[in-house]
Each structure stands twice: as structure tokens, then as C-alpha cells.
Amino acid sequence: MRIALIHALKHSIVPIEASFARLWPDASLMNLLDDSLSADVAREGRLTAGMTDRFLSLGRYAASTGADAILFTCSAFGPCIEAVVRELAPMPVLKPNQAMIEQAAARGHRIGLLSTFPPTLASMPPEFPRSVEIVPKLAEGALAALDRGDRAEHDRLVAQASRDLRDCDLIALAQYSMAPAAALVAEASGRPVLTTPDSAVLKLKQLLAVTG
Secondary structure, three states, X not given: OEEEEEEOOXXXXXXXXXXXXXXXXXXXXXXXXXXXXHHHHHHHOOOOXXXXXXXXXXXXXXXXXXXXXXXXXXXXXXXXHHXXXXXXXXXXXXXXXXXXXXXXXXXXXXXXXXXXXXXXXXXXXXXXOOOOEEEEEEOOOHHHHHHOOOHHHHHHHHHHXXXXXXXXXXXXXXXXXXXXXXXXXXXXXXXXXXXXXXXXXXXXXXXXXXXX
């Protein structure tokens, strides 16, 4: 099975590849990265029709390579990804947090949504069912630390921010790049923690009827 991974942040690549290596090592992966997308949405402060067109182009290219499924790892672009889902149906096209959102909604009512990328806290909450309460929290400065190559400082700031979510049933880490901080977040907050990469890999295996 060839899985196309499409990224708007370079930091997403290592965590999702690690999840595949652990949970689905036989999958053949291809990575497409356009990190100008994350820079553009941060500058614009909103999603635009042009961004949707760029996502459609990336999706079409991935499909043209013979990919069996596409996984987007960029959590701030839900509506853009939904356009790709509609165009490429019935090909499995997964939004980055789709599987984790399903898990979170099944396990808790008050969900802490912890992010390092501000646009995600605007675009992602509407993807949750209305039956749950979302408590958004930005880990200030964490993404900048990761951009400097300081993973330890990133993880420290993420864990520190999670302390404000201790009254939630569980904490969902919005970015793929946050997954390595999960254990620190669980320790700092005392809450169960869900990450996106593992949930997404398992969901893809289910959609493609892969066993083992």
C-alpha cells in the first residue's frame, strides 16, 4: 500500500513516520511538503480560496502517483482538505485529526485542545461533535522553539501549558509535531493524552482493510 503524506510543517514528518514504523511498517510512504502553506495562513489569519486550490493540486498529484490513500498532517486546513476529500472520493483521504477527534469524543465530554500553531485553534474546534466542550489552549513559544531545533524547550512549554487543562476529561494534542511530548503532558496535567499520528495510522489501516 502506498500512502501519500502531505505536510504544511516540516516538523510533522518525523512523528508520523515513527507511527507508521511502529504500527504499519509494511506501508510504502511518500512525503509531500509545502511549508509555505503554514506561513501563508499564519500571515493571512484565515483560509483562502487560493489555499484550497493548492491543496487540490497536491491531492491530485498524490493520486496521480498511484497512492492508495492520502493523509494530511496539517491541522489548520480542515476546509481545504474537505475539498480534496470530495474531489477524490471514494479514495480514502484523511484529515490529520479525524481519527483522534473520534476517539476523544468517545472518551470525554470536556476536551482540552492543546496547540502550538494559533490558526489550528480557530479551524479545528468546529470539527468536533457539538456534544463535547472544547477548551482551547496555545502553548506560547513552543513552535518557535521547535523551529530553532530545540525539541526539549518545545516539549517543556507544551507540558507547562497543559497544566491549565487539568480540569478537562482528557487532552488532545493538535499538531503531529507535539506527539513526542505526550508523556510529559500526561505527567504535568495528570490527564489522559491523545496524539494524532497513532490514531491516524490505525484509522488508515481500518479504511484499507489491512490486518496485523
